[in-house]
Amino acid sequence: MSDPTLLILGATGDLTLRLLLPGIGSLLSREPGRRLRVIGVGRRDRPRSEFAGLVADALASGGAGAEAIDRIRDQADHHRIDMSDPGELARLLDRYADAERLVLYFALPPEVTRRVCAGLRHVGLGERTHLALEKPFGSDLRSSRDMEELVLGLAPPERIHRIDHFLGMSSVQRLAGCDAASDRPEEIEICFEESLALEGRAGYYDGAGALVDMIQSHLLLVLAELLRPAAAPGSGSAVHEERVRILRALRPWGGDPASASRRGRYTAGSIGGRRIPAYTDETGVDAARGTETLAQITVEVDLPAWAGVPITLRSGKALGAPAQHVALRMPDAEPVLLPLVDGAAEGTHVGAYGAVVGAVLDGRDALGVGSDAVEECWRIIDEVRATWAAGGVEMDEYSAGSGVPETWRPRARGGTRTPTPEGTGT
Numbered sequence: 001m002s003d004p005t006l007l008i009l010g011a012t013g014d015l016t017l018r019l020l021l022p023g024i025g026s027l028l029s030r031e032p033g034r035r036l037r038v039i040g041v042g043r044r045d046r047p048r049s050e051f052a053g054l055v056a057d058a059l060a061s062g063g064a065g066a067e068a069i070d071r072i073r074d075q076a077d078h079h080r081i082d083m084s085d086p087g088e089l090a091r092l093l094d095r096y097a098d099a100e101r102l103v104l105y106f107a108l109p110p111e112v113t114r115r116v117c118a119g120l121r122h123v124g125l126g127e128r129t130h131l132a133l134e135k136p137f138g139s140d141l142r143s144s145r146d147m148e149e150l151v152l153g154l155a156p157p158e159r160i161h162r163i164d165h166f167l168g169m170s171s172v173q174r175l176a177g178c179d180a181a182s183d184r185p186e187e188i189e190i191c192f193e194e195s196l197a198l199e200g201r202a203g204y205y206d207g208a209g210a211l212v213d214m215i216q217s218h219l220l221l222v223l224a225e226l227l228r229p230a231a232a233p234g235s236g237s238a239v240h241e242e243r244v245r246i247l248r249a250l251r252p253w254g255g256d257p258a259s260a261s262r263r264g265r266y267t268a269g270s271i272g273g274r275r276i277p278a279y280t281d282e283t284g285v286d287a288a289r290g291t292e293t294l295a296q297i298t299v300e301v302d303l304p305a306w307a308g309v310p311i312t313l314r315s316g317k318a319l320g321a322p323a324q325h326v327a328l329r330m331p332d333a334e335p336v337l338l339p340l341v342d343g344a345a346e347g348t349h350v351g352a353y354g355a356v357v358g359a360v361l362d363g364r365d366a367l368g369v370g371s372d373a374v375e376e377c378w379r380i381i382d383e384v385r386a387t388w389a390a391g392g393v394e395m396d397e398y399s400a401g402s403g404v405p406e407t408w409r410p411r412a413r414g415g416t417r418t419p420t421p422e423g424t425g426t
């Protein structure tokens with residue numbers, strides 16, 4: 001039987017080259033003997049040697065040693081196929097059917113992933129074939145359910161892995177078990193703000209916005225990790241159940257999404273001496289969409305342990321002193337700050353990818369996102385989006401390089417900013 005094989009669909013895209021392969025590099029730096037074959041799939045021809053060189057460079061940037069890189073480079077290959085053609089997909093899968101575990105990794109735009117999965121219905125997947133799906137999982141509750149039905153028609157749940165690399169961040173992995181703390185915070189803030197502006201990503205971002213890009217998946221999962229009890233190692237299903245129990249108990253603060261949420265968009269300004277145009281003047285942005293670049297929601301948790309504790313989630317772009325932390329405001333004491341980024345931002349994200357991909361390759365389930373959790377996240381976000389679409393919340397403005405509007409901090413006591421030098425651009 002051949003080495004476990006990662007078949008990356010979209011093998012030369014931003015995610016693959018900037019995070020996924022470097023992430024595998026970081027995994028190999030910790031486990032240099034790990035056996036793995038990396039095969040790229042794309043819609044353009046790419047000579048094997050050229051792709052192998054890209055893989056080697058990306059693995060090296062993540063910290064892999066020379067021996068591991070040589071081993072993977074020697075086996076790396078690239079195929080150009082029409083991914084919407086079930087016949088071509090079937091031939092490709094047959095070629096690697098001898099792999100100990102074959103992971104089909106969808107590093108593709110979400111709509112392309114959906115089309116490829118639809119094509120896979122006409123292809124029988126072998127018992128050792130797993131699917132790794134990137135966030136976002138659908139674009140609302142309904143489409144996420146449709147996507148779930150589609151993928152469950154392809155493979156059983158234990159062979160479907162939904163990736164949100166925030167669950168692989170070591171800072172996030174340290175959060176579980178906080179419920180056991182004897183001092184209950186009176187307020188919690190989870191923020192992941194960036195100094196980066198749009199940086200040419202209008203094609204994706206203008207259709208998503210800060211609420212969906214960061215809060216729908218990443219920050220709601222961070223919240224679930226923070227509030228869930230620590231689990232025994234290896235108890236993947238217990239972890240999923242706890243996350244869902246918490247997410248299911250979330251409501252907009254006061255039951256009113258209009259007063260519990262805020263949205264904003266940056267106007268022209270400067271960050272670190274660099275002039276930033278207004279979001280609506282950025283290339284590719286359609287101002288009529290009304291996309292927000294800063295979003296905040298405050299939720300309550302309908303569970304006895306957390307009743308009455310407001311939890312505010314916030315993320316946004318082009319901020320002057322971005323904070324990336326969990327802040328626990330304690331009664332009569334200084335807030336406890338738990339940073340979400342360890343050291344350099346890019347290194348944090350790369351390391352997180354290494355962790356989640358390693359878990360998929362090893363069949364460890366707890367670092368994946370459960371389908372029920374996906375639904376709960378969309379339930380919360382859809383409610384807020386519907387309120388925004390009905391005009392229930394004004395679009396605030398902040399100039400690029402400035403801070404979160406002061407009026408957004410209803411109960412703030414100050415002193416909880418942990419500025420980070422750079423944004424992250426995930």
Ligand SMILES: NC(=O)c1ccc[n+]([C@@H]2O[C@H](COP(=O)([O-])OP(=O)(O)OC[C@H]3O[C@@H](n4cnc5c(N)ncnc54)[C@H](OP(=O)(O)O)[C@@H]3O)[C@@H](O)[C@H]2O)c1
Nearest residue numbers: 010011012013014015043107108109110112134135136426
């Ligand atoms: N980039 C990130 O920072 C990031 C972070 C977290 C999650 N994600 C998720 O990861 C996935 C990929 O993101 P990305 O930023 O890497 O996207 P991307 O760079 O826009 O595209 C990824 C790959 O998809 C290929 N592709 C695009 N349209 C195609 C089509 N019609 N048929 C076949 N291949 C097609 C591209 O091929 P060409 O090279 O030929 O154009 C490219 O290799 C998305 O689901 C995204 O939400 C991305």
